[in-house]
Amino acid sequence: MSSNPPALAACRLACRRGDRLLFRGLDFELKAGQVVWLRGPNGSGKTSLLRLLAGLSTPAEGAVTWGGVPLRQAGADWHRSLCYLAHANALKDDLSVLESLQFLARLHGHAAAEADCGEALKRVGLFSRRHAAVRTLSQGQRRRVALARLQLDAAAPVWILDEPYDALDAEGTAMLDAALSAHAARGGSAVLTSHIDLTLREPVPTVLQLDAYRVQ
Amino acid sequence: MSSVFATIVARDLRLAARRRVEALLPIAFFLVAVSLFPLGVGPEPQTLRQIAPGVVWVCALLAAMLSLTQLYGTDHADGSLEQMLLSGESLWLVSAAKALAHWIVTGAPLVLSAPLFGILFDLSAPANLTLALSLLLGTPILSLLGGLGAALTLGLRSGAVLLILIILPLCIPALIFGAGAVSAAEAGISTRGHFSLLGALLIGSGLLAPWATGAALRIATE
Numbered sequence: 503m504s505s506n507p508p509a510l511a512a513c514r515l516a517c518r519r520g521d522r523l524l525f526r527g528l529d530f531e532l533k534a535g536q537v538v539w540l541r542g543p544n545g546s547g548k549t550s551l552l553r554l555l556a557g558l559s560t561p562a563e564g565a566v567t568w569g570g571v572p573l574r575q576a577g578a579d580w581h582r583s584l585c586y587l588a589h590a591n592a593l594k595d596d597l598s599v600l601e602s603l604q605f606l607a608r609l610h611g612h613a614a615a616e617a618d619c620g621e622a623l624k625r626v627g628l629f630s631r632r633h634a635a636v637r638t639l640s641q642g643q644r645r646r647v648a649l650a651r652l653q654l655d656a657a658a659p660v661w662i663l664d665e666p667y668d669a670l671d672a673e674g675t676a677m678l679d680a681a682l683s684a685h686a687a688r689g690g691s692a693v694l695t696s697h698i699d700l701t702l703r704e705p706v707p708t709v710l711q712l713d714a715y716r717v718q
Numbered sequence: 719m720s721s722v723f724a725t726i727v728a729r730d731l732r733l734a735a736r737r738r739v740e741a742l743l744p745i746a747f748f749l750v751a752v753s754l755f756p757l758g759v760g761p762e763p764q765t766l767r768q769i770a771p772g773v774v775w776v777c778a779l780l781a782a783m784l785s786l787t788q789l790y791g792t793d794h795a796d797g798s799l800e801q802m803l804l805s806g807e808s809l810w811l812v813s814a815a816k817a818l819a820h821w822i823v824t825g826a827p828l829v830l831s832a833p834l835f836g837i838l839f840d841l842s843a844p845a846n847l848t849l850a851l852s853l854l855l856g857t858p859i860l861s862l863l864g865g866l867g868a869a870l871t872l873g874l875r876s877g878a879v880l881l882i883l884i885i886l887p888l889c890i891p892a893l894i895f896g897a898g899a900v901s902a903a904e905a906g907i908s909t910r911g912h913f914s915l916l917g918a919l920l921i922g923s924g925l926l927a928p929w930a931t932g933a934a935l936r937i938a939t940e
Contacts, residue, residue, distance in 0.1 A: 556804065558800060558803060558804070558940075559939070559940045560940070565770075577806070578806040578807075580806075581804055581805065581806025582806055585805065586800070586801075588797045588801075588802055589802055590795075590796055590797030590800075591797060592796060592797035592798045592800070592801045593795070593796065594729075594733060594796065594798065596733055596736040597729070597732065597733065597736070601729075601732070605729050606723060606801060608721060608722070608725040609722060609725055609726075609801055609805045610801075610803060610804075610805055610806070611721075611722070611795060611806065612804070637760075648719060707788075
């Protein structure tokens with residue numbers, strides 16, 4: 503990573519869902535080494551904001567920039583810098599755990615050798631189930647497979663995680679905390695949502711209350 | 719860059735191999751539907767020869783439609799589609815990969831089994847060869863246009879019917895020139911014109927359909 507990594511920033515952002523404005527006038531900057539915890543009640547637009555930040559949808563007003571360049575123009579450079587984990591795990595029931603992880607990694611331009619993926623699965627405690635079909639996994643185990651991508655995508659400076667703690671047990675939560683701490687220590691940054699209180703101690707998460715930008 | 723293309727094709731083929739029964743359904747439909755015509759129309763060889771090209775082509779078209787509704791549906795539902803959009807690769811490439819995988823699973827078996835029906839309908843050897851060749855050029859067009867329809871109707875409740883209503887009219891040129899080539903061969907006339915037009919349709923849809931599909935996917939995931 504370069505000594506001065508580009509920052510993800512949003513300027514006067516507004517989001518529309520149907521005919522309703524969810525929020526407006528949101529300014530946001532994600533600095534290196536920072537973990538932002540996005541908070542707000544259900545339906546306040548947390549997932550919508552994460553999708554805007556990832557470049558999956560376009561804002562009703564304002565712009566999201568990566569290193570000063572709008573996301574659409576940053577293109578491949580931005581996609582290489584991002585690891586986005588949606589609420590859905592993007593796993594296929596009919597593939598094995600290892601195959602699913604390899605597919606996701608290759609999709610994002612990693613060589614994804616079996617050994618590397620095996621190592622990532624070992625970290626999330628699913629190495630012994632690597633040849634099992636995803637169909638046979640529990641919700642928590644599926645979440646862990648999705649999170650194994652963070653181990654492979656460690657070099658991506660920005661992580662955008664939608665409810666990453668969902669369905670995880672205490673051990674899984676600790677594992678994710680450790681991954682986030684290591685990521686921040688490398689100079690990476692993350693935005694995440696979580697409906698349960700974070701146990702992350704290092705770095706202390708910066709809270710962004712989406713309520714403050716709600717359109718009445 | 720083409721590794722994303724190969725990755726998507728390989729994954730879709732693997733998924734089809736895991737769900738063999740589902741993957742074989744369009745072929746089974748094709749076999750049954752084509753076999754019904756001689757029973758319904760009567761075993762008069764002259765009549766059969768005359769209707770053979772149209773029957774085989776129309777059934778191939780319907781068989782290709784059958785498997786299209788799920789082309790992007792499951793990827794959309796489980797979040798894989800979003801990951802594909804974020805791969806940093808052009809959506810043209812992603813859509814083309816999905817269409818190619820669809821063709822290998824449904825189109826290629828249709829091409830291979832078509833000569834069997836040529837014999838069933840008492841087509842002459844040159845006409846039978848023309849039938850297989852016209853399907854070889856024509857079925858990729860159906861997969862490409864079908865991918866566009868699947869992307870346009872993604873997430874709609876009555877998507878399956880709407881998809882067929884959108885795509886069938888677009889497939890008419892391929893149907894006309896494909897079936898026309900076989901009739902021409904049967905009558906002993908040159909098929910060059912038909913094949914040139916089919917080839918042009920394939921190139922045109924190969925260039926434009928994945929591009930339009932990519933735009934439709936972007937709108938569907940907004």
